[in-house]
Amino acid sequence: MSSRILQGATAGSSSNAASAAFTERRQSIISQAYTQSEYSESEFGEQDNTWDDWEDEEGMSAPDPKCLFCAQIFPSAREVFTHCTSSHGFDFLRTRRQFDLDFYQSIRLINYLRKQALEVQGFDQTQAWGLKDGQEPFLGNDEYLRPVMEDDSLLFEFEDLEIEDDAGDSADQGTRPEHEAVFMMPNGEVKKMQRSSWEEIETTTELERKLLKQLLHAEERLFSTEVQLQNTEMQFQEYRTRVKESFFDTLEDATARSMVSQTPSQVAAEEKESRDPTAVSVPHDEGNYYFNSYAHSDIHQQMLNDRVRTEGYRDFIYENKDIFKGKTVLDVGCGTGILSMFAAKAGATKVLSVDNSDIIEKARKNILENGFQDVITLYRGKIEEIKLPCKVDIIISEWMGYFLLYEAMLDSVLVARDRFLAPGGILAPSQTRILFTASSDESFLNDSIDYWNDVYGFKMSTMKENVLREAVVDFISPETIVTNTVTIKDLPHQTIAISGLDFVSDFELEMQRDDNISTFVGYFDTWFTRDGKDVPLDVGISKEELKEHEMNGFTTGPVYTRSEETHWKQTMFVLEKPLELKKGDKVKGTFYCHKNGNNPRALDLKIMYEIVRLDKTNADTVNDKADLTFYLR
Structure with missing residues (x-):
């Protein structure tokens, strides 16, 4: 759309004054609409948030x-x-x-x-x-x-200049309506200017003819100015509404959602949606909060300092330079550009790096500083919407979140696969697997529940309510693991669909010694393969197995040394009361995982289980069955 204003109408001082007044008001509106680029307390006030109370401000002029x-x-x-x-x-x-x-x-x-x-x-x-x-x-x-x-005056004056040029061209050509001028308003209304009575005047001299011609042009341009003023009023109303919706309403809505509990009907609707296997949605990020969270250097430093993660990608790329040489690579969520530069250094002919965060501007400088600007091209935008110049041979992306699926970035990688991966192309990593086990570590229970029993000498039992529903992301010691470990979700990236990322999986854990279960534990393993083929379930993630099968990979599970820990840690589902079990006892159950209905980047999780004891006489009928709900926000 265009908000044009005809300047320089020559029919009387009143029209000039009106145009000047409107221009001044428009400058005031633009200034207010644009300069509120940082959120402040006043933006939550009634006046500021409505954007409907703008008033003329006299005496203000743009620099x-x-x-x-x-x-x-x-x-x-x-x-x-x-x-x-x-x-x-x-x-x-x-x-x-x-x-x-x-x-x-x-x-x-x-x-x-x-x-x-x-x-x-x-x-x-x-x-x-x-x-x-x-x-x-x-x-x-x-x-x-x-x-x-x-107060950037160019933001509104460029329209005026173009209209002046158009009006000047029309005057130079001596054009005028033969019977009437027709103008289309933004709302579709047609506005007409009837032929002026001045046209009936008979002229006898050349001077009279020139003056009459100028008068007719002035009248026509004055009418055009009135139409364009109405046009501009409507378009700036639309524009300020658009800016308000883009930059303020989302913040207000998010704040309101955080303060209002869900109704039972909303919960029921979410559960129904989670059971619908046909429901597929690409995550919607209101206000770009997810992308904005990755705009700062500190979070990228944390990830780069994760040597397991960063060296895992580097080793795959450098140890397989033959499959990168001469290829076109797409880096989804490129961040600082580290994976893009790995690929470029490995011999890729072209690297297309995509990110929707402000960090891409720093990535641009990183790439320039390291001399890869002729190989790596950066694109800012969402992979679901962006246009790229060609298909790609390899897609690399570090998309994994807590419990693998938190933040839902895999959805975007799968969209990139379907949109841009050439036949025979591969993804790196090529496969991930969510694993499930149990631990006897009671420290998380103590931190979550027992803490509120005595807070500086006061009891705060009410603070315990629902505190265990939030999954805990932290490190757990491998010596506290008391059961076998099972796979509850295998994700072959070459073929899995977005709809397959919500899942329900049965599991069976068996006690390896007499002990208790205080928390269930989830984590994930990651594989890189040269051909993108599925990794069989009987292939583990140990260095020996990776070497045997000519693969790269890493685990985020419990480890014995700090150098093997990752920033993803492990995800714990803490039980309110420990389960006292004997060696050979089993925990049989079902694990449910689906995206939250209000925020698809968050996870809603459920664990239903029952205890199968070898010694039936020792059964605890109260504690042997459970239906637990958790969430990751």
């Missing part, structure tokens, strides 16, 4: 516009664009027409260039810049609707 590339300031927007064309090889107005950029795409383009000027060293020295095909990802990224520079 002189600044070049999109360098620090030069000019008296007018036209002079800025003229300078951009002559000094930086970028004709903004011509580019708009060439690629038919709408109002919002033009806003994004201006803000994108502003951001490049701030972050890319040497950008101010650019002498030739332009769009390649008008399909660049940033043109559809709403993050660039936020202004980079406060």
